[in-house]
Amino acid sequence: MSDPTMDRTFHVAMFPWLAIGHMTPFLHLGNNLAARGHRVSFYLPKKALSLLQDHNSHPDLITFHVFKVPHVDGLPPGTETASDIPISDTSLLVAAMDRTRDQFESSLLETRPDFVFYDVAHWVPMVARPLGIKAICYKVVAASSIAIALVPARKVVPGMLLTEKELAEVPPGYPSRTVVLHGGEARSLQFVSMPFGEGITFYERTTAAMRESDALAIRTCRELEGNFCNYISEQYGKPVFLTGPVLPFPSTSETSEEQWISRLSQFETGSVIFCAFGSQYILEIDQFQELLLGIEATERPFLVSLKPPNGAASVEEAFPPGFGERTKGRGTVTGGWVPQPQILRHKSVGCFVSHCGFGSMWESLMCESQLVLVPHLGDQILNARLLAEELRVAVEVDRTEHGLFSKESMRKAIESVMDPDGEVGKTVRKNHARWRETLTATNFMSDYVDEFVRNLRSILRPHA
Numbered sequence: 001m002s003d004p005t006m007d008r009t010f011h012v013a014m015f016p017w018l019a020i021g022h023m024t025p026f027l028h029l030g031n032n033l034a035a036r037g038h039r040v041s042f043y044l045p046k047k048a049l050s051l052l053q054d055h056n057s058h059p060d061l062i063t064f065h066v067f068k069v070p071h072v073d074g075l076p077p078g079t080e081t082a083s084d085i086p087i088s089d090t091s092l093l094v095a096a097m098d099r100t101r102d103q104f105e106s107s108l109l110e111t112r113p114d115f116v117f118y119d120v121a122h123w124v125p126m127v128a129r130p131l132g133i134k135a136i137c138y139k140v141v142a143a144s145s146i147a148i149a150l151v152p153a154r155k156v157v158p159g160m161l162l163t164e165k166e167l168a169e170v171p172p173g174y175p176s177r178t179v180v181l182h183g184g185e186a187r188s189l190q191f192v193s194m195p196f197g198e199g200i201t202f203y204e205r206t207t208a209a210m211r212e213s214d215a216l217a218i219r220t221c222r223e224l225e226g227n228f229c230n231y232i233s234e235q236y237g238k239p240v241f242l243t244g245p246v247l248p249f250p251s252t253s254e255t256s257e258e259q260w261i262s263r264l265s266q267f268e269t270g271s272v273i274f275c276a277f278g279s280q281y282i283l284e285i286d287q288f289q290e291l292l293l294g295i296e297a298t299e300r301p302f303l304v305s306l307k308p309p310n311g312a313a314s315v316e317e318a319f320p321p322g323f324g325e326r327t328k329g330r331g332t333v334t335g336g337w338v339p340q341p342q343i344l345r346h347k348s349v350g351c352f353v354s355h356c357g358f359g360s361m362w363e364s365l366m367c368e369s370q371l372v373l374v375p376h377l378g379d380q381i382l383n384a385r386l387l388a389e390e391l392r393v394a395v396e397v398d399r400t401e402h403g404l405f406s407k408e409s410m411r412k413a414i415e416s417v418m419d420p421d422g423e424v425g426k427t428v429r430k431n432h433a434r435w436r437e438t439l440t441a442t443n444f445m446s447d448y449v450d451e452f453v454r455n456l457r458s459i460l461r462p463h464a
C-alpha cells in the first residue's frame, strides 16, 4: 500500500554556524530542497543576509529569518560572522551564537518546521525535540575529518589537551591507512581538545551535536567516502544521510568574470597554471615566494589568487625580487577574489594548484585540469591524501618534515602532472577522467538529493 506521507512536501529550518563557508552549502542544499517543492526557513545574522540573498534561487519557498547576535565581551561590537574576527576569537563567537537559543526557540514555536538542520549549535536537538521537530546534524566538511577526530572511539578527556602520541593515533576501527596524517601534521588536530564556546571543548560540542541528533547528514558521496560514512554511522549508532556534493549550478550571469575569462583566452588550451588557496590560508612570506618562483620556473602562463602573505599589505609587496618584470605578460598574481569555478572550466587552464579545501576538492575532481595539492589545515591534508594516495588523481607537493616546500618541489610537482607522457601524468589523467565521469554524470547530484529527501521522509513518519 502506498504511503501518503511519501508525497507530501515538508518544511526545514536551517541554523548553520555563523561562517559564510558553512551558510553557503546549507543554502545550496536549501535550493535543492526548494526545487523539489519543500519549504525552508533559513536563520542567519543581518550581515550574512546581504551576501546570501542573491543565492536564493527560490524566494517563494526559502524565507530568511534574521536574528540578532548578542554581544560577548572580547568581541568587537557588531560582530556577527567569523569573517568579522581573527580565527583566535572564534570561541567567543560560538558563545555569542549559544546566546541566541531563546530567540531561535521562540521562532521555531511560530514556524513549526518538520526538521531543523544545524551543525555547531549542539543544543538544537534539546530545543527541537519537545516541539516534535526532527533534528538533523548536517556536516559540510569531509567525512574523513569527522571519522579521524570526532567519533566516540577517539577518547578526549574534558580539560586535558591531547598528547602528541594520542594525536598521532587514529581511533580504533578507523577505516583507512592512506587518508591519515603523518608525523607533525597530527598536531593540526589539537583544536579538538580546545575550548569552543563557554565551558565546552570542540570535541564535546561536536560529538554532542551528533549524538543528540535524530540523524546525521554529510555533504559527501559514498563513491568517495562510503567507508568513512559507515564508520561514523556505526560509531554513533545512527543513520547517516548523504546529500552528495550539492554544488551550485553554474552561474548564468558571468559579467564580473569577463576580465579573467578574456585574460585566460589569450593562452593555448591546457597551458595555464591556476593557483588558489581558498578563503583562510595565509602563507608566510618565504613560502609565498617559493611558490611563485616554482610556478615561474615552469615557464608556463599562470594566474595566482592568494591572500597577501603574513606581514605584507599586498601581494606585489611580497614578490621575489624581479619577479614582476620577468613574468610580465605571462602571469598574474592577485590578492583579490577570482571566480574559481568559472576559471576551472576555462579551456586554457591546464593545472590547478590547490590547498584542497573541501569546496575546492569537489571543484578539482570535476574539472579537466591536472591537480597539484598544497594542503595546510588538518582536513585539507586528509582531502589531499584521499585524492593523491587513494584515488591517485593528483600529486601532493613534497615537503620537509617541518611542512615546508621549495620552489624546486613545486616546479617538479607541476611538471610531473603536466607531462602527458610521463608515468605520473598518465596515471593521474586516467584516474581523474574516471572520477570526473562518475561525478559529472547527468543525474549524479540530483539522484543524491532525491535519495536524501526519501531518507528524511522515512524518519518523519516512521510508523505512518
Ligand SMILES: O=c1ccn([C@@H]2O[C@H](COP(=O)(O)OP(=O)(O)O[C@H]3O[C@H](CO)[C@@H](O)[C@H](O)[C@H]3O)[C@@H](O)[C@H]2O)c(=O)[nH]1
Pocket (backbone or CB within 6 Å): 021, 022, 140, 141, 276, 277, 278, 279, 280, 281, 305, 336, 337, 338, 339, 340, 341, 356, 357, 358, 359, 360, 361, 363, 377, 379, 380
Ligand atoms: O579566489 C577565490 C578563492 C576561492 N573561491 C571559492 O571559494 C570556495 C573555497 O572553499 P574551500 O575550497 O572549501 O576553501 P576554504 O575557503 O579554505 O574553506 C574552509 O572550509 C572548508 C570546509 O568547508 C575546509 O575544508 C577548509 O579547510 C577551510 O579552510 C571554493 O568554492 C572556491 O571556488 C573563489 O571563488 N575564488
